[in-house]
Amino acid sequence: MSSSWFDVVRVTLVVIAAAAVMGCSSLSSTVPALPPHKPLASVSVDDLIADTQVIHTDPFSLVQAWWIPLEFWQASLGRINPQLAQEVSAILGDYSLVAVVQADVSALGGFVFYSRDDLQQRLRVQWQVDDAEPVSLDLVTEPNVAVRNLVQQLSPLLSRTMGDMGRNLQFFVLNDRAADGGRLVDPYRRGQVLIGLSASETQPAAQLALELPLDALFERRYCANGKPARVTWRFCPWDGRPL
Numbered sequence: 001m002s003s004s005w006f007d008v009v010r011v012t013l014v015v016i017a018a019a020a021v022m023g024c025s026s027l028s029s030t031v032p033a034l035p036p037h038k039p040l041a042s043v044s045v046d047d048l049i050a051d052t053q054v055i056h057t058d059p060f061s062l063v064q065a066w067w068i069p070l071e072f073w074q075a076s077l078g079r080i081n082p083q084l085a086q087e088v089s090a091i092l093g094d095y096s097l098v099a100v101v102q103a104d105v106s107a108l109g110g111f112v113f114y115s116r117d118d119l120q121q122r123l124r125v126q127w128q129v130d131d132a133e134p135v136s137l138d139l140v141t142e143p144n145v146a147v148r149n150l151v152q153q154l155s156p157l158l159s160r161t162m163g164d165m166g167r168n169l170q171f172f173v174l175n176d177r178a179a180d181g182g183r184l185v186d187p188y189r190r191g192q193v194l195i196g197l198s199a200s201e202t203q204p205a206a207q208l209a210l211e212l213p214l215d216a217l218f219e220r221r222y223c224a225n226g227k228p229a230r231v232t233w234r235f236c237p238w239d240g241r242p243l
Contacts, residue, residue, distance in 0.1 A: 034231060035219045037188065043075040047216035054195070054208040060105050063206045065195040066169070067125075068097040069187045070176075071217060091146045096137070096176040096185060098125055098195060099154075101169045104202050113168035114200065122198040125174055127184055129191040137184060140173040147173055187214045190232075 052072065055064040070092055077085035100119050103111040120141075126134035143151070151171045162169070178184045185193060193210040215231045221243065223229050223236035229243055236243060 034188075034213065035221045038217055038219055040071060040075045040217075041079050043071070043216055045072075045076045048072055048075055048214065051214045051216045052210065054210050056206055056208060061203050062101070062103045062105060062111070063197060063203075063208065064101050064169075065208050065210075066099040067193050067195065067210055068099065069185070069214075070096065071187055071214075088150070091150065094175065094177045095140065095143070095147065096174050097151070097171055098123075098174055099169045099171045100195070100197070101165060102197060102200075102203070102206075103168070111164065111168075113164070116170040118200070119170050119197070120172065122200065123172065124194075124196045124198070125172075126194040126196070127191060128194055129189070134194055135184065137174040137176065140175055143173045185212075187212055187217060189213060 048071070049066075052068065053064065053066045055062070057063075070089060073088045073092060074085050077088060100123060102114040102119060105111060120139065123139065125137045125139075127137060128134040140147075151173065154171055155167065155169070176184050185191075189212060191212050193212065195208045195210065197206045199205045211232050213231055218231045221229050221231070223238060223243075224241060225236075225238055227236075227238065229236055233243055235241065
């Protein structure tokens with residue numbers, strides 16, 4: 001048996017054994033504790049935006065969704081105008097927002113965007129914890145004046161920074177209160193925000209999943225090799241060690 005062939009066999013056995021050990025540990029280990037929360041004043045708004053957006057594309061279609069929890073407003077406004085942050089928090093205390101854009105993509109790369117009315121008819125947003133049945137977040141079709149004014153100001157603002165994409169990003173208000181009066185979707189809790197669109201005339205149904213908790217809201221933690229580990233990870237991908 002040549003040494004090179006033996007080395008291949010040895011490495012293969014090590015990989016198989018490591019995978020078996022990781023499998024056993026994943027079955028027996030408890031869910032790791034989450035790191036401490038970051039003060040909202042120190043949360044990176046750019047990171048928070050990245051954590052709350054999900055996109056699906058293929059050569060002929062595009063679907064993008066942005067879930068906007070109350071913490072976004074508190075983090076983005078709190079360091080600039082704390083009083084305004086409090087006012088917005090009071091206005092949106094019972095709600096979260098979701099912004100959706102969907103488009104057909106032509107052979108030349110052009111976009112044909114779907115209207116707000118069309119998206120509203122096909123949109124469904126749910127919150128799921130582990131393997132429990134998803135809970136639907138109802139769309140608030142007639143929000144109060146303060147909420148409506150806030151939403152109406154977002155579209156022109158984004159159109160100036162994102163062009164046609166921002167102009168066609170449609171905002172919807174979601175009821176974020178549970179039956180017991182508590183908050184329904186908690187961005188600090190493990191779960192998924194499921195944003196679905198039923199099929200259109202030209203596109204199949206789309207289901208986008210946003211994994212929580214949001215990494216940007218927690219203090220950074222690291223793997224043994226010094227690389228940052230996301231808060232949703234249970235094991236480091238480089239060495240398989242539990243976090």
